[in-house]
Amino acid sequence: MKNLIENTVEFVKEKLEGAEAGHDWFHIERVWKLSKKIAETENCNQEVVELAALLHDIADPKFHNGDETLALKVSREFLESQNAGEELIEQVLFIIKNISFKNRGEVPENLPVELKIVQDADRIDAIGAIGIGRTFNFGGFKNNPMYDPHVEPKLNMSKEEYKKSNGTTINHFYEKLLLLKDLMNTEKGKEIAAERHDFMLKFLDQFYKEWNVD
Numbered sequence: 001m002k003n004l005i006e007n008t009v010e011f012v013k014e015k016l017e018g019a020e021a022g023h024d025w026f027h028i029e030r031v032w033k034l035s036k037k038i039a040e041t042e043n044c045n046q047e048v049v050e051l052a053a054l055l056h057d058i059a060d061p062k063f064h065n066g067d068e069t070l071a072l073k074v075s076r077e078f079l080e081s082q083n084a085g086e087e088l089i090e091q092v093l094f095i096i097k098n099i100s101f102k103n104r105g106e107v108p109e110n111l112p113v114e115l116k117i118v119q120d121a122d123r124i125d126a127i128g129a130i131g132i133g134r135t136f137n138f139g140g141f142k143n144n145p146m147y148d149p150h151v152e153p154k155l156n157m158s159k160e161e162y163k164k165s166n167g168t169t170i171n172h173f174y175e176k177l178l179l180l181k182d183l184m185n186t187e188k189g190k191e192i193a194a195e196r197h198d199f200m201l202k203f204l205d206q207f208y209k210e211w212n213v214d
Contacts, residue, residue: 004047004082005086011078015058020141022134023060023142027125032040034121048088048114051079052095053121070209071096095119101126101183113187120189123180128196132164132203139169147211154195158163173204 016025019177035053055078059070064160072093079089095115098108099122126134139146145168153174167175181197184190208214 002048004084005054007082008078012054012058015074020138022137022141023057023062027134028054028057030125031118031121034124035118038117038120038186038188040159040185042113042117044113044117045091046093047115048095051088051092052099052114052118055092056099056122058096058097059185068097077104085094091205095120101180116185120184120193123183124189124196127180127193128199131196132200135172135177139172142166144169147207149211170204170207174202183187197207 010030012027019025032050032053035049036046039049055075057071058074058078075093075096076089079092089103093114093115094112095118098111098115099119101123125131128182143160145151145167147168147170151168151171153171155175168205177200178197179191181193184193
């Protein structure tokens with residue numbers, strides 16, 4: 001297991017060199033660490049958890065013209081090159097395919113615990129101080145407005161609407177970030193998310209005070 005994990009770390013670091021800062025190696029590293037932390041509290045296959053955490057954003061569709069198959073292809077080719085067994089590969093690819101917030105309406109029932117762990121870890125990295133930093137970084141990357149009091153958040157967007165959305169960065173809090181706390185799967189995930197959620201609420205209060213020059 002150790003060699004496969006170490007080789008995967010090196011592969012991901014190389015593949016994501018120069019990536020947008022919210023979806024770079026450091027994001028992967030944080031999700032990997034969070035996954036290991038949550039896995040300690042669950043009965044799971046540690047190898048599947050670590051590999052899925054490391055490979056989950058190897059080809060994020062946002063940066064590849066919406067292609068949701070590329071990450072699966074790249075991950076399969078890499079794992080096959082490492083002589084990983086087919087059962088292990090299938091388990092990792094299932095997590096990569098079903099982890100995303102935008103795909104939550106298409107996910108099958110009775111999810112494996114390994115997916116629940118990595119999904120929680122990925123969502124936790126989207127909230128709190130890190131989540132705020134990543135959100136504003138990505139908004140800047142897309143040249144979206146920070147905030148416009150005349151533009152309402154779009155709640156209950158379809159998957160296609162969500163993918164095409166170019167709303168404000170502040171609206172993204174209401175469209176996604178503030179929803180994540182209640183979507184956690186594991187007890188450890190819920191515990192970590194609650195603290196980060198509260199921090200975002202405090203940030204928004206302060207943001208509006210400063211925006212309105214109160």
